[in-house]
Amino acid sequence: MKVGVLVLVIILGSVLIYGSLEFPPWGDPASPASSHLSPYYIEKSLEDTSVPNLVTAVLADYRGYDTMFETIVIFAAGMACIFLLRSSGKEESGTRLYRHIPTGITLRIEKKSAFPEKSEAFERIDSVWVPHDLIVKTTCRLIVPFIQIFGLYVIAHGHHSPGGGFQGGVILGAALILFAISFNLRSAIRRMGERLTLMLSTLGVFIYAGTGVVCMLVGMNYLDYSALAAMLGVDPVTARSHGILVVEIGVGIAVMSVMVTLYYNLASTGKHDEGL
Amino acid sequence: MDAFLNVLISKANYWVYITLMMIGLYGIVAKQNMVKKIIGLNILQTAVILFFISIGAKKNATIPIIEHAHDGTHTTIAAIHYINPLPHVLMLTAIVVAVATLGVALTLVVRIHQQYHTLEENEILKRIQET
Numbered sequence A: 001m002k003v004g005v006l007v008l009v010i011i012l013g014s015v016l017i018y019g020s021l022e023f024p025p026w027g028d029p030a031s032p033a034s035s036h037l038s039p040y041y042i043e044k045s046l047e048d049t050s051v052p053n054l055v056t057a058v059l060a061d062y063r064g065y066d067t068m069f070e071t072i073v074i075f076a077a078g079m080a081c082i083f084l085l086r087s088s089g090k091e092e093s094g095t096r097l098y099r100h101i102p103t104g105i106t107l108r109i110e111k112k113s114a115f116p117e118k119s120e121a122f123e124r125i126d127s128v129w130v131p132h133d134l135i136v137k138t139t140c141r142l143i144v145p146f147i148q149i150f151g152l153y154v155i156a157h158g159h160h161s162p163g164g165g166f167q168g169g170v171i172l173g174a175a176l177i178l179f180a181i182s183f184n185l186r187s188a189i190r191r192m193g194e195r196l197t198l199m200l201s202t203l204g205v206f207i208y209a210g211t212g213v214v215c216m217l218v219g220m221n222y223l224d225y226s227a228l229a230a231m232l233g234v235d236p237v238t239a240r241s242h243g244i245l246v247v248e249i250g251v252g253i254a255v256m257s258v259m260v261t262l263y264y265n266l267a268s269t270g271k272h273d274e275g276l
Numbered sequence B: 001m002d003a004f005l006n007v008l009i010s011k012a013n014y015w016v017y018i019t020l021m022m023i024g025l026y027g028i029v030a031k032q033n034m035v036k037k038i039i040g041l042n043i044l045q046t047a048v049i050l051f052f053i054s055i056g057a058k059k060n061a062t063i064p065i066i067e068h069a070h071d072g073t074h075t076t077i078a079a080i081h082y083i084n085p086l087p088h089v090l091m092l093t094a095i096v097v098a099v100a101t102l103g104v105a106l107t108l109v110v111r112i113h114q115q116y117h118t119l120e121e122n123e124i125l126k127r128i129q130e131t
Helices: A002-020 A038-049 A054-062 A064-085 A134-156 A165-182 A185-191 A194-218 A225-232 A236-267 B002-030 B034-055 B085-116 B121-130
Strands: A096-100 A106-109 A122-125
Touching (some): A002 B002, A038 A054, A038 A236, A038 B085, A054 A064, A064 A194, A134 A165, A194 A225, B034 B085, B085 B121
């Protein structure tokens, strides 16, 4: 079986390498991919949209439909994860472990025995042994706000430097996941609950699709941001740049909350109880 | 010899991606473990992403961000000075969608493990036939 697959893969690879001999050489400015549509994008997008970053201009304006449905794909992935994994049951998972914070002693509470959930001296810990790591917790607590500010910068500055909604959303989501890993899943969920992440992921898609609908209500085409010129009080070209910023914010919110949703469900296999 | 070197220099990037792609394909087909199959799928995806990015490259060109766009000093924008932005756009969305589909794939793997308590493909098939 494995030898057969290896032979097949080698044959297919040699056929592809033979085919690659007809490809344009690396870095050829006259290659087919760079000679039909992309010169238009490079030469005209600054006067069309006043966005210097061509990737952002093409992503959110010329190919706005594509990006909108990519956002919907990400949203659908988050929904699929919840539908497949989330178990809503509040059933207790047997024993619980608590750490007495001043002394570091771990208590094991058996099933059915009551314990005050909110206590200053005790904190609940995961059933797999978790050492009390002050250095990791303190470092992550210090670093997370800066990561989040950098994520916001990447979203907001996507017009002038590499960045945009997708990248910034992933950075914001990674900051929350870092927090959840360094503390525990419960304290992350206390700060950003399931309901909030679901509402934010819906809000992100709504902002993107809603911008298109607003353009349509003014009487222009769907996602033609120059329709926003009268509302924003700027000329149509600048309005397209502002419209790109609005949809990038929507993409960023959707991507961040879907990343967090995926992590919550995968780390705890849908229980949102204890995880990595 | 020189002819071969010219071919090597101008086509070596494609060969690297083809190798990566074949590694990924081998992982998908030959490995029995579901997680290893997903890793193979991701390697294949990476090969496609690298292939697209290398299509956009141009010699003596810079990143697709117009220089001095708003300070009034920019000259005529020529397509030859900036690399092709289109593959970058396509792959930018593809990377994030790859992460999302990876999440769904791992979700399915978790569900399969809950149901059959194994991730080996042949054992799962055996247990499906038993029931």
